[in-house]
Amino acid sequence: METESFSHLFPTMVPSTPDVGDPRMTFSFPEPVNQGIDYVIVIRYPITKPSVAKAQQLQDNVIQAMDQLMSKLQKAGLFYKVKQGQEKGTLLVLVGCSYGRLAKQFQHEKVQDFLLGVNVDDSELGDLHDKARLAELSEADRLRLVHDILTLPANQGGADISPHVDPFVESIFPLHNDATDDEWIRSWSKKWLITNADLDILRAAFGEKIAFYFAFLQSYLVWLTVPTVLGVLVHVISDRSLVSWYALAILIWGVVYTEAWKRKQIDLAAAWQVRHCSKHERRRAAFQGETTVRDLITGEEMPFVPYWKIILRRGLSVPGVAVGAFLLWIIVTCVFILQLFLHEYYSGPFKTALHYAPTLGYSLLIPVMSKLYSQWVRVLTNWEMHKTETSWDSAYTKKIFIANFLVSYLSLFFIAWVYIPFGDHVLPFLTTMNISHEHKKVDFQRLQDQLVYFVVTGQVLGFLTEMLVPYLLAKLPNKIWTDKKQNQVTDPFIKKVYKEVAMDEYNIYTDYVEMIIQFGYVSMFSVVWPLTALCCQLNNWIELRSDAIKICKYTRRPIPARVENIGPWLDNMETIVWLSSITMASFLYLFHPSTDLHSIYTPVSTLLAILLSEHLYVLVRFAVQAAFSAFPERAELMMKRNMYLLKQRWMDRVSRSNPVLLKRLDASAQDPLHRVWKDDLDNSGESERAAQWIRQDFKLE
């Protein structure tokens, strides 16, 4: 009876129990890689023993934790085996997953995707157990689903394991597929441009999150051509580097590029079928509430913290970040002022020796400090109690960006807005304090030199630290913790596992931040040195490949994740484009030959220049957005098309399902409309009556 009612909506559905003889059985699952091991869970426990009692206690805890962990895996229906780690005090749990278990998670995701609009094709639902589709799952999808099983709460059938939350669980990571990795590197090192096809291969191996980074890097690399060409042009034809039309072009370029990328990432998300996937809100396992309350949405007992407390913490973390940023600011400024002083004024003893002191500061002190800062803000962000990974992510990203902003741009702002306008005022003091000094003219050149330092030296150094250092480290026989090391295994597979356990996790933030900061050099400062874009483009062509090598060879395999855009980094780019309208306007005005830097009106008029320029930016942005919105979004059309087809299918089935009923309802005696209209139901005369009245009006007869 009940089955009658709705089955008509789904004629496309096939029996969900494939049997031998079923055409969809004529296929075979791919051979498992890495001996069918998807994830490695690293267990680490301290083995220093303050006292025997304590050690005993600890040992029991570890054993208990291990048992708990294994029972969790058992319940979740995963395969696992335990191995000794290479270092003392570590164990490795190797996890695998059968296709049967995978199918279950897969079907859950499909249903959810359909309901969230990630996937509007209901025919996919018809066939949740089609093994053929299981067999076609990309490695990334497989690993993502297995990771879901590992981390989802028990009530959703997951093992609910997460590092740092479960005791002694240090990390969880998937194993590299060396074959595909090498294939990837070989192919990319051979070609000039990365195509969408290449990105698809990448996506199949590492998932959308990584694929999006490379897609962004690639499109940015291509778009850089515009400022590169313009920059070279300026460099060739103009004797001065500050050219207003170039500045305007860069402003427009910045706006157009950000808008174009917005469009591009929507298209990519559609092509990769991850649109709206951000609607899958995953609770952060690390989020442990004070009490538990019935969740408004799921109706389950959920960790809960009162809102005012969360807001309070978010509020308090702002000064927290401010302090960190301030200290960093102090240090950067000190190092920089020292450098200025030594390079520009000082001519006392040890000049040459002292000359290199600041560079040391740059290459040693500042990196260390910013590492400290990023650890500090990580603590803060955790303290802010974010409920979802997404919100944690964007909060952390913003904080990271601030630090890099300071380190990368502060000295340039200082030179442009403080040192050059007011630098000469320092000399008298030096005289009075009788520090031996030589007068150097304080001028625009200084700003350009600093920019060149960042864009050329900086990026070369960056490349070396990113690639060469790990390469050498990998080459050196690292004797450091050999004492900790034990059983030198011979089994090549276990060797591989040990090697990857020893690797760092891949940190996508640093790679993004590098690119966004570079985008800042181009859009905010390249007006000072038009060849900036050229250098950046060259750097990025290498970056694109070195990052690929880094991921494959020098870091653990990242856990595949679905994302539908580059998230908060876009906001940072837009902020930079806005700032570029300020910086470029101020530079153009301040360093224009006709400007008297020492006039008291200069500051005011500079501010006015900035004011106008900002409004110009808003205007350009408005225009560009309007232009973009005028053109239809391909992805949007695709989406609508599928939605329409789906609708049609359902509509047809609904109406086909019961014409009889409609008739009956129509003729139904109950329908009061029939009663009131009964005298007018016959419309045969209506036409003639109308015609008569019309003739009357015209009175032709």
Add this chain to the structure above:
Amino acid sequence: METESFSHLFPTMVPSTPDVGDPRMTFSFPEPVNQGIDYVIVIRYPITKPSVAKAQQLQDNVIQAMDQLMSKLQKAGLFYKVKQGQEKGTLLVLVGCSYGRLAKQFQHEKVQDFLLGVNVDDSELGDLHDKARLAELSEADRLRLVHDILTLPANQGGADISPHVDPFVESIFPLHNDATDDEWIRSWSKKWLITNADLDILRAAFGEKIAFYFAFLQSYLVWLTVPTVLGVLVHVISDRSLVSWYALAILIWGVVYTEAWKRKQIDLAAAWQVRHCSKHERRRAAFQGETTVRDLITGEEMPFVPYWKIILRRGLSVPGVAVGAFLLWIIVTCVFILQLFLHEYYSGPFKTALHYAPTLGYSLLIPVMSKLYSQWVRVLTNWEMHKTETSWDSAYTKKIFIANFLVSYLSLFFIAWVYIPFGDHVLPFLTTMNISHEHKKVDFQRLQDQLVYFVVTGQVLGFLTEMLVPYLLAKLPNKIWTDKKQNQVTDPFIKKVYKEVAMDEYNIYTDYVEMIIQFGYVSMFSVVWPLTALCCQLNNWIELRSDAIKICKYTRRPIPARVENIGPWLDNMETIVWLSSITMASFLYLFHPSTDLHSIYTPVSTLLAILLSEHLYVLVRFAVQAAFSAFPERAELMMKRNMYLLKQRWMDRVSRSNPVLLKRLDASAQDPLHRVWKDDLDNSGESERAAQWIRQDFKLE
């Protein structure tokens, strides 16, 4: 077989053929109002006859058109009858709809709503023919669905009739329900505040579009309390009216209010179950392409115009609007300058007589001109070839807003930024041209007077023209076109129909624009006269009620429409808040006692004040938005909750449906994972092995 496959997803479904004995049959449809007539189609044709042949020709066209119209109605399955109009050359087609036909449209909408996420409750789908739900349909919903049937294209089962597109079809409108109308007016005239319950009643009668207008009006009325109180406070305690803390408060108030309204309208949309309803994109019938092409989405032959042409037209219509606005601007300025001259300088003959000339200009010339303007931009907007009603709407709204902006604010800007700073420079010219004049001190007072004129006189005049005039017109026996009139009917119902045919259509734009412009007086100018908000609040308390009367008594019943927000008006409000940061800053600086209006630096420093104030605005806006986003949206939670429940239902059914299969797949010999793991499937020893290794590490024994 096929029914097997998916029915398990929908156990909640009930048999879709209600029969006698079915519990859901124990109900009765409401009695039809207006003799079961939902819509009146007004047919109007010219009856002046240049020549008999032409008249003959025309007459035949009309008759043919009528036949076509009626066959369309027939095909769509609607009831109809034709009546003579009150005036010569008019016919009325009275349209009704049976519940059977309604049910079909209703079920289509339900399916579409579910797929578009307007409605996430699939149980509703189970039961598309539940007559009880049909019987519970509000009048507004009923009329909306019938209007859909009237206007939808034939391939979607509609009659595809639309005014000005079908020949001689002048208009289509629904009939008032006098009983509910009177009830509404009675109840609102009795109470001080309009509650959500009142809005629900309103919505049931007139649909969401009207309900949203009144909801907005109501919330605005309430929020005005803040500036009212502050304003009175300033008026009492401060001797000067320009108070900076008041200005700041107003800026913050403006931002907070717009954000709060955004939140509010989402909540309303959720409560009224119209969220995402804007995704129903309805093609404008008036959009006639040059060619027809297969539509990318529907795959049907659709009218098509190449994009470049549309963009071209949109582009060209900008100067079109500009010209119109410019002419309007000229006129407003002339009238205003004349007024200034006569009031402030002139002391020659006929002074008193001439004194009133400008007022005439304001109350006659300018309204006429702005009417012309709005007709002009209507033409332009049609010329822009918008495909959907929504996009037409927002394009038209923007243009309308510009005109009202000019008329309402221009003279204030002129006084504040031109007349007061430079007004005294005029006197010498007057002397040289020996026009007899008296020197009045040009000062801030003049600005205040003008504002008071707009806020007090203007609004009173507005009220009179809006209410009193139509009231009187209704009272007067209008003898104007009695010649055209024919058959003085006695049937009271036909009388009622004639009365409503004679009415104007309700124009929601004018009502919105009135409120938004008023919002501008409060946020941009009230710093000049702090009692502004008080007057506006009083006015709006009346406005709320007079608008209700207007809709019921003096205009045709509006066609019910679903909307999920107030659309483009919100953008206009945000623009105004931004501008208020400019105006208030400039006023505060310019009219500060310490400011020398005639210093050459004043303009520059004013600009700086504006620059700072604008950034303050951006900052405040950012902070407020962050604060709002910190609190969860109730509507959002509701939505997620329903989505979650839906998901759970489907999930449960999916997994319940075939545990057997999963088992089989699990144990399947084909599953290569089982092969590679076969030696490790028994984990009984694992726990002990792990424990041993751990003990080894601790070496306690």
